[in-house]
Amino acid sequence: MPDKPDRNAIEVRGVSKIFGTGDSQVAALDDVSVSIRENEFFTLLGPSGCGKTTLLRLIAGFDFPTDGQILLHGDDIALLPPYKRPVNTVFQSYALFPHMTVGQNIAFGLEMLGKPKAEIAARVAAMLKLVKMEALRDRRTSQISGGQQQRVALARALAPQPKVLLLDEPLSALDYKLRKEMQIELKRLQHETGITFIFVTHDQEEALTMSDRIAVMSSGKILQVGSPRDIYDRPAERFVADFIGESNFLEAAVVASANGRATVRLASGTELAAALPEGFQPKDRVTVVVRPEQARLVREGGAASGVLENVVYFGTDTHFHVHLDAGGPFIVRQQNTRSGDAGYAPGDRVGVAIGEDAAQVLKD
Amino acid sequence: MATAGEIAEKAGREDVRRRWLLSTPALAIIFFAGIGPLFIVLVYSFLAPGSYGDVKWQFSTDAWVGVVLQRDIFDGTISIADAHLQIFLRSVTLSLATTVLTLIFGFPTAYFIATRPENRRDIWLFLITIPFWTNLLIRTFAMMEVLRNEGLVNGLLRFLHIIDQPIQFMYTDFAVLVGMVYVFLPLMVLPLFASMEKLDFRLVEAGYDLYATRFQVLRRVIIPLVKPGIIAGSILVFIPSLGAYVTPRVMGGGTNLMIGNLIELQFGQGRNWPLGAALSMTLMAIVMIALLFYVRNAGRNQGSGHG
DSSP: OOOOTTSEEEEEEEEEEEESSGGGOEEEEEEEEEEEETTOEEEEEOOTTSSHHHHHHHHHTSSOOSEEEEEETTEEOTTSOGGGSSEEEEOTTOOOOTTSBHHHHHHHHHHHTTOOHHHHHHHHHHHHHHTTOGGGTTSBGGGSOHHHHHHHHHHHHHTTOOSEEEEESTTTTSOHHHHHHHHHHHHHHHHHHOOEEEEEESOHHHHHHHOSEEEEEETTEEEEEEOHHHHHHSOOSHHHHHHSSOOEEEEEEEEEEETTEEEEEETTSOEEEEEOOTTOOOOSEEEEEEOGGGEEEESSOSSEEEEEEEEEEOSSEEEEEEEETTSSEEEEEEEOOTTOSTTOOTTOEEEEEEOTTOEEEOOO | OOOHHHHHHHHHHHHHHHHHHHTHHHHHHIIIIIIHHHHHHHHHTTEEEOBTBSEEEEEOOHHHHHHHEEEOTTTOOEEEOHHHHHHHHHHHHHHHHHHHHHHHHHHHHHHHHHTSOHHHHHHHHHHHHGGGGSOHHHHHHHHHHHHSTTSHHHHHHHHTTSOSSOOOOTTSHHHHHHHHHHHHHHHHHHHHHHHHHTOOHHHHHHHHHTTOOHHHHIIIIIHHHTHHHHHHHHHHHHHHHHTOOHHHHHHSTTTSOOHHHHHHHHHTTTOOHHHHHHHHHHHHHHHHHHHHHHHHHHHHHHHTOOO
16 A cells, blocks of 8 residues: 555545435434544544444445435545445444354455465454464354454454444453453554544544544534544633633633733633634634643632632542632542642632633633 | 252152143144044044045055055056146146235235334225125136126227137136136235334335445345245235135036145035045155255255355
8 A cells, every 4th residue: 555644544524324204304423524544543422312323334335325425545435335345344333243253254355355275264364363373263253252342343354454444342241351351452453454444433532542533423423533633732612622632711701812822811800821723713702621630729829719618538649629719610620749749728709710721711 | 848959859740730721722623623634634534535525444555555656447447647646746836826926916015004104004904804894705806707708808908809719718727727816816915014014124225325236225225124924925925825715616617626626525415534644745745845845944944044
């Protein structure tokens, strides 16, 4: 495969999907457009019912869009049946064929493509090696564990060397430890095979640790696309900030704005520099988001003041719940040190210092 | 004083006795309704026929010989009983054809029902079972109304000027076959539906995803997974069609006999109960051999997976 990292593997253009007819119509996807680059680990992240699985099924060909185009390397595949698309899927429930062995499951796609027997055998062996399952080739799929089934499902989908691999919440059925292992395993597989992965999940941590880029979805729309760092540090909308990580929201008045940066005045009167979402012109009142770990608790001063309500110890860090004088809660997260937490106790009057470049203006 | 061991042993004995007592009704039914009558049939097949039906209590293997051989009433020469063999052959052929045809018609029907939304499947199943509410004879006469010379099919063909003279459907093997397929179709659809309902349709999607066309998905994924339903349906159709009596009688007239009619003939006009008994046992033997063959074959395929 030629190495052109910036070429688009998949381009979704203005795709809508409406289920049902008449009054019971539901728009699962509403005019969605997104480009997924070649060799990218791309994640569709959102709560259940946001349309992420629908988008995946449209790319796989199990459903057809009501409107719009889906391009694979420039060709519109939106209306092709799934068996004519060089795209394979790892299903949430794995969907392994129970009447076949592990080896037969992996060989299935290659057989359907009419590959010669010797090539199939070699490829199955290579796939078993890739997912470290050589010893289990002749086992029935009902005789292996959930984690092993997961590996077989991956090997089966990768065996025909698809242009794009779709993964529909493949780790959700695994226990925590196995899930962590498989996250690393998936990254390794993506790296070794050089295949574009489109990964669907509702688990923000999974999305942040594994993805090259993330698309955050809600109610059939893509709200923001960016690297994990972009999404976390520079959320453009309240939903994104709320869904990924913990957030403090502060009402503020805009004093000045230019070149993607703004100066805002908080209710306490303190002025603060904040970043603007790309191409966004703020009105006079905005909401600003600050991550808990980007703020510090101080005895005096700070950008806002309030009363410490609760102190929750988490081992690696401590969460301080502050009730601001201007109204509303504010959470500060501070890393713990051996020397203790400086003796803050519930009821204390405290200030909240907001770090340089920590504040981000939201669109809504 | 009894020791603990003795008490336990006594309780155990009582337990065994009680269990036997409780299963008495079941055992009685099995004996009196199953094994008993069968034993009578077996005994009758080794007796001589009475002059006006019934049997004479003297040992004879004539009936068993008569299943395959016949003695000429004039010169006493013995030859193969062509008529019997022909009837056996027709029975097996028609039953196999019925099984295959009900499978061909029943499979898409069951698939259609299994892929409907859950709340509507009951309605379709209900429609499938409606013919069961009517007497078999009535249903068969209804099918006769469709096929007879002045019937629905011939009437329509003549109305459309495709034919001038009616086509003789009735009283042929074809008519018997049509009648049997109609009567036995639900027996195929129901077990097929039962196993298709359990089919995980994500496996079908996985098949499509892995480049299998519709036909390949059918052959490599759906059929192997609903095989238990195919086996159950085939057995449920094949066995009763082999012994079918009403349908060949009505649709085949007096000429296109099947084993069931031949047996009835021996107990009625033929006044040869031992021969009828021997023919019944032969029918049972055919069914058992066919079943053994089928089950063993199906079992072997299941053991080694696909292709």
